[in-house]
Structure formats: structure tokens, C-alpha cells
Amino acid sequence: MPATRLLLLSGLTVLAACPVQVYAAFDNTRFDNVAVYWGQNSYGATHSDTANFQKTLSTYCQDNAIDVIPIAFITTFFSTGGLPSLNLANTCNPVDNATFPGTNLANCASLASDIQFCQSKGKLVTLSLGGAGGGVGFTGDSQGQAFADTIWNLFLGGSSSTRPFGSAVLDGVDLDIEGGSGTGYAAFVNQIRSHAAGASKKYYITAAPQCVFPDASLGTVLNTASFDAVYVQFYNNPCGLQNFNSASNWDFGLWDAWARTTSPNPNVKIYIGAPASSTAAGGGYQAIGTLSSIAVQMRESFPSFGGVMLWDASQAFANGRYDLAIKNALAGAGGTGFTFPACAAPAFAAGSNYPGGSQVSFGGYVWQAKWFASAQPANNPNSDWSAISACTGSGASPTSSSSAPGSSPSAGSCAGVPAWTSTAVFTGGQQATFSGHLWTAKWWTQGDTPGGSAGVWTDDGACASTKGGISAAAAAATVGHAPVASTVEGKVSPSATAVAHPPATQTGTGSSSTAKADEQHTNVKRSRIFRA
Numbered sequence: 001m002p003a004t005r006l007l008l009l010s011g012l013t014v015l016a017a018c019p020v021q022v023y024a025a026f027d028n029t030r031f032d033n034v035a036v037y038w039g040q041n042s043y044g045a046t047h048s049d050t051a052n053f054q055k056t057l058s059t060y061c062q063d064n065a066i067d068v069i070p071i072a073f074i075t076t077f078f079s080t081g082g083l084p085s086l087n088l089a090n091t092c093n094p095v096d097n098a099t100f101p102g103t104n105l106a107n108c109a110s111l112a113s114d115i116q117f118c119q120s121k122g123k124l125v126t127l128s129l130g131g132a133g134g135g136v137g138f139t140g141d142s143q144g145q146a147f148a149d150t151i152w153n154l155f156l157g158g159s160s161s162t163r164p165f166g167s168a169v170l171d172g173v174d175l176d177i178e179g180g181s182g183t184g185y186a187a188f189v190n191q192i193r194s195h196a197a198g199a200s201k202k203y204y205i206t207a208a209p210q211c212v213f214p215d216a217s218l219g220t221v222l223n224t225a226s227f228d229a230v231y232v233q234f235y236n237n238p239c240g241l242q243n244f245n246s247a248s249n250w251d252f253g254l255w256d257a258w259a260r261t262t263s264p265n266p267n268v269k270i271y272i273g274a275p276a277s278s279t280a281a282g283g284g285y286q287a288i289g290t291l292s293s294i295a296v297q298m299r300e301s302f303p304s305f306g307g308v309m310l311w312d313a314s315q316a317f318a319n320g321r322y323d324l325a326i327k328n329a330l331a332g333a334g335g336t337g338f339t340f341p342a343c344a345a346p347a348f349a350a351g352s353n354y355p356g357g358s359q360v361s362f363g364g365y366v367w368q369a370k371w372f373a374s375a376q377p378a379n380n381p382n383s384d385w386s387a388i389s390a391c392t393g394s395g396a397s398p399t400s401s402s403s404a405p406g407s408s409p410s411a412g413s414c415a416g417v418p419a420w421t422s423t424a425v426f427t428g429g430q431q432a433t434f435s436g437h438l439w440t441a442k443w444w445t446q447g448d449t450p451g452g453s454a455g456v457w458t459d460d461g462a463c464a465s466t467k468g469g470i471s472a473a474a475a476a477a478t479v480g481h482a483p484v485a486s487t488v489e490g491k492v493s494p495s496a497t498a499v500a501h502p503p504a505t506q507t508g509t510g511s512s513s514t515a516k517a518d519e520q521h522t523n524v525k526r527s528r529i530f531r532a
């Protein structure tokens with residue numbers, strides 16, 4: 001059912017006092033949607049003040065900040081008695097609350113009225129499967145299909161004697177699959193779709209992949225099944241919000257290109273997934289002003305942008321209503337309509353050499369060189385270029401030299417420049433060599449690796465002069481990539497993107513930022529902490 005939007009402003013006074021426009025129902029085509037996970041009491045995992053612990057679901061539906069609430073999580077697909085296990089931390093879980101006989105499935109039927117209240121306010125309430133610690137996965141397509149039947153009967157439009165939310169009918173499912181293979185998930189999605197095809201309301205299917213592209217677990221699934229929206233986790237990874245200003249890390253452009261050219265649903269929406277406070281994830285949290293400006297820039301740059309996803313509701317409310325603040329920023333940028341920016345950068349010229357930071361127009365996007373580049377821009381993670389905006393037009397005439405606007409100094413100027421060391425002090429403007437590149441410090445620094453998460457250093461390109469007769473482009477190919485990727489292993493360098501090691505950043509153990517992330521995104525840990 002297409003959602004109908006009704007503007008419910010009662011007057012100019014209200015408009016002035018309350019910048020959030022009030023709409024009657026969720027609309028997937030808008031650019032200002034806010035999706036906030038609820039169920040895991042993320043705040044309670046790292047704090048002891050119970051006053052800020054996760055509240056009842058209806059608490060988060062009192063105003064118009066939040067449009068979508070994925071309930072997190074179905075933690076185990078096949079638990080006791082063959083039914084799934086549902087864990088909502090302090091709200092409802094199989095240890096503190098009654099379970100259906102012969103199962104590990106908590107009976108959370110008292111939530112039905114809260115769910116229905118949120119739905120009556122036009123919000124979507126969906127069921128999220130997985131989480132970082134989820135016992136998930138299928139042996140094959142038939143198991144995926146059978147599980148879709150189970151989810152349909154227990155939570156969606158079907159019927160069963162074991163409905164954890166009683167009479168409430170959720171609005172769809174979300175796949176937050178952070179481990180294992182994608183086997184069977186496309187069959188799962190297709191089976192849900194086939195049940196939904198004959199239903200009286202629309203059901204939504206979303207996914208929450210990590211920003212590393214393609215997603216290690218769901219990459220193929222996203223390419224073959226139809227999703228309505230994708231909440232990309234731009235956190236806990238080098239491609240996270242902390243590296244928004246680094247073209248070699250930030251990859252929203254890849255997701256936009258995927259949405260428009262690869263996804264079976266070309267209208268799939270891409271959300272910026274963000275931590276709702278500094279304690280909500282291992283890395284990626286941004287002050288609200290920063291997140292707002294990033295989100296608005298993406299909204300104005302990419303037509304697939306759908307809004308912002310936050311992890312999670314408890315953290316957002318404890319952090320000064322972070323959810324409401326980002327909603328205001330998105331609404332202020334306009335919830336409908338997209339105007340393609342003009343392709344203002346010079347057209348890409350084959351055969352030219354471009355220093356890192358150069359911008360060109362090519363194939364409907366403005367691209368920024370991640371490092372010294374000469375190859376044609378391409379929508380894959382290994383490209384030397386990152387799409388920083390969609391655009392219309394073919395771009396200005398290419399410049400004849402390799403120096404493009406905003407470019408950094410040409411390669412070949414490393415002679416006499418000291419090598420970077422972790423103990424040396426550098427002040428703003430001073431240069432150092434590292435990994436075969438010339439770098440310039442933006443400000444005082446000691447111990448911040450060039451290309452690292454602190455963002456202290458500007459990459460001025462490969463040191464062609466240290467490579468004898470090797471051309472700058474060849475130097476970039478041999479020096480710019482391999483050493484960068486190799487730093488992933490030891491230091492989880494943000495500049496490494498995970499192009500060469502996607503599984504490492506997604507399934508890392510030990511002290512990597514992703515390992516921390518997994519803890520943060522693990523319901524089991526949260527509920528254990530709560531019950532302790």
C-alpha cells in the first residue's frame with residue numbers, strides 16, 4: 001500500500017517552534033527517514049545508571065523523530081524445538097520471561113499494544129534477525145524458505161499458536177547478518193516476498209551490511225534479492241564516519257552505484273548507519289553537527305540516499321535526543337526531490353596522471369583520486385577513484401596537465417624529506433615520507449600514522465623520485481596499494497579500507513576495532529550485563 005503523507009502542521013507557530021514536519025505514515029521514497037534499532041539496551045551494556053536504560057517501545061514513538069524501528073534481535077534461527085530465539089535484553093528475553101513450551105522463544109505478547117501504538121503513528125516496526133553474536137545461517141535454499149515461513153507465521157501476516165508479539169503484525173524483516181555465508185538468504189527473502197504479495201499491507205525487507213563493500217556475508221544476497229532499504233553500518237570499520245573526509249575510505253558512492261545499477265530493486269534506499277553515542281560502537285561516532293552535515297551532503301549528492309539509521313534507541317535518548325536532532329537536520333534538507341548536481345569537475349582524460357585528491361567527472365559521477373591515479377574511474381572497491389557525488393553532464397573540458405583543482409603537489413618531491421617515525425614530532429606544514437608516499441602534516445602531530453584514523457596527514461602522492469625511472473603511475477600501482485593493504489593486518493589502518501582484506505575487518509578477533517564492534521553489537525553480552 002503506497003503510503004499517503006498528510007502534512008499535519010496546525011499553523012505557522014507550530015512550524016516555527018518545531019522544525020520536524022509531521023507526516024501520517026512512513027514513506028520509503030523519502031530522503032529524511034530515521035530508522036533506530038530498539039531491543040538491545042545498548043546503553044545498559046556500558047553504563048550502570050538504570051534511569052537511561054532501554055524504555056518501553058512506545059516511549060520511542062511519542063513524537064515524529066523516528067520513522068522505522070527494527071526490533072533487535074532474533075538471535076538464533078533454530079533453537080530449542082526448531083523455533084527461533086528472541087532476545088530483547090531488559091525488555092523481554094528467554095531467561096527472565098516465559099517461553100513457549102518446548103522452545104527457547106520468549107513470549108513477549110505484552111509488547112503487542114506498544115507495537116500497535118507505534119504503527120498507529122505511521123511508523124514501521126520490523127523484526128531484525130542476527131546481530132553481531134547471532135546464531136544464524138542456512139544450510140541451503142530450502143532451509144531459508146522454511147525459515148521464511150516460520151517468520152511469516154510467528155511475526156508477520158501468517159498465524160501460529162506461538163506468536164511472541166501476540167496479535168501485533170510486524171511490518172517486515174531486517175537482516176543484520178554479521179557472520180557466516182549468504183547461503184539461503186535470497187531464498188528467504190523471496191519466500192517472504194511471495195507471502196507478502198497476497199497480503200493486505202506492504203511488508204518491507206531491509207538489511208544492515210557493514211560499510212566494507214561488498215559485504216562479507218550478504219554481498220551476493222544483496223545482488224540477487226530485492227530489498228527496500230539498506231542500513232549501511234558506517235562504523236567499526238575503516239570506511240566509517242570517522243573517515244568521511246578520506247576518499248580512500250568513505251565509500252557511499254559504491255553503495256549508491258550498487259543501488260542504481262546492480263540491486264534487483266533500483267529504487268532501494270541507502271541509509272547512513274551511525275552510532276547514536278560514543279559508547280554505542282567501537283568507532284565512527286560523530287558529534288551531531290558533524291553527522292548532520294555529512295548526512296545532508298550525502299542527501300544532496302546521491303539519489304539513493306534514504307536517511308539515517310542509528311544504533312540504538314537507548315543511546316540516542318541518553319545522548320540528548322540524537323535521533324530528534326538528526327531528524328531535524330534531514331527534514332531541513334528536504335524530504336522529497338533530488339536535483340542532480342552539475343558535473344563541475346573536468347571530464348576524466350584517458351592517459352592523464354592525476355595526483356591524489358584530484359577530481360574528475362566521469363559516467364555520471366564526480367570522482368576523487370584516492371592516490372596517484374591514471375586508470376579510468378570504476379565502481380569497485382579497488383578503483384583508484386572514489387565517487388563523491390552523482391552528477392549530470394559530462395564535465396568541463398579536461399585540463400591538459402596532471403594537476404587538477406584541489407590537487408596536491410606532484411609526485412617526485414620526496415628527495416631530502418625525512419621518513420616518518422612514530423616518535424618524531426611534526427608541526428603543521430612539515431613533510432615526511434611513509435609507505436613510498438610524500439605526506440604533509442595538517443597540524444602538530446606525534447605518533448599518528450600517515451593515512452591513519454587521526455586524519456592528520458595529507459597524502460601528496462607517491463614518491464616517483466625514489467623509484468628511479470618508474471613513472472609516477474607505476475609507482476602508485478606498486479607502492480600505493482600493497483603497503484597500504486598490508487597495514488591492515490597489524491594496525492587496522494583506516495587507510496587500508498579492507499579492499500584487500502574484507503573478511504579481516506569484518507570478522508577480526510583480538511584487538512581490532514571490529515572486534516570491539518562485535519561486542520557492542522552482541523545482544524547476548526548486553527543482556528548478560530543487564531542480568532548480572
Ligand SMILES: *[C@@H]1O[C@H](CO)[C@@H](O)[C@H](O)[C@H]1NC(C)=O
Nearest residue numbers: 091092093096097108110111
Ligand atoms: C520480562 O521480565 C522482566 C523481568 O521480570 C520484566 O520486567 C518484563 O516486564 C518482562 N517482559 C515482558 C514482555 O513480559
